[in-house]
Amino acid sequence: MNKPDKTMPLKKPTGGFPHNNPKVSIITVVFNGADYIEQTMQSVASQTYHNLEYIIIDGGSTDGTVEIIKKYASHLAYWHSKPDGGLAQAFNLGLAQAHGQWILFLHADDFLLRPTVVEEVLPHLELHAQADVVLGETIMMARQKNPLPVPFKKMGPRPWRWPEFRLLNTIPHQAAFTNRRYFERVGNFNETFNIALDYELYLREGKALRVQCIPLAVSGMREGGVSGKNVLRIYREKRRAQLSTKALPPWLAWINFFWRIGRFYLARLGHIIMDPFASKICYPGRRSGRLLSL
Secondary structure, eight states: OOOOSSOOOSSOOOSSSOTTOOOEEEEEEESSOTTTHHHHHHHHHTOSOSSEEEEEEEOOOOSSHHHHHHHTGGGOSEEEEOOOSOHHHHHHHHHHHOOOSEEEEOOTTEEESSTTHHHHHHHHHHHTTTOSEEEEEEEEEOSSSSOOEEEEEEEOOSOOOHHHHTTSOOOOGGGEEEEHHHHHHHOSOOTTOSSSHHHHHHHTTGGGOOEEEEEEEEEEEESOHHHHHOHHHHHHHHHHHHHHTTSSOHHHHHHHHHHHHHHHHHHHHHHHHHGGGGGGOOOTTTTOHHHHTO
């Protein structure tokens, strides 16, 4: 049974936070995600920041996902399980239930790295209250129950630059806290997109998009997933997003398309070669307890 359409804090205030701290909404969209969603939900339910609401939009799962969601229902502000029109529509359904000043989308195979992540991000949200996006770092993880970081693979948080972003999506939504005012200004997700929907959303603002990068590891993202299985489709959607928002002229969008496809397959080959040595290869922070203890 669905929870009532109202906000509900995940935890009682533990002290130390003023009452005007911004509400943060975390939205998880899932369909048949029983393999990993429990870790996702646990990572949110364990957050120490009190002014937090968690919303789950399930597309009518039949693999046991709903039973896992019910197990943690007391930690949810809202959830439902029913068929929808795809990822973008599910994101919009989650937005319709969100009351937060900042919104984070966390897929059912992603997770927050530490119970204190949102609390750690809070000072940056307050300092950069006028930003459209406050962006942390995502660590790419192996696709397993207890994942380890993939060798040499991090996403962010180097400074955001429009010339780079219009060629390649450099805002991983798993670590992107988006200001509610941004949605009020540019609208919801375009439901004709199924993979590059977040890229298209941010491209709409063009070079006026205000992104504040912070040196903070926020989330773990398992390799593969929808985008990993639909490489050509995702790059086609990215090209369509670049064209529909006029971020790139057609000739440059096509050149960029073929360049990115080539780079992707070369990178995949490199990971296949390096994966057997993953546990012995270190990038800065790779062997820290906060990663290996997950």
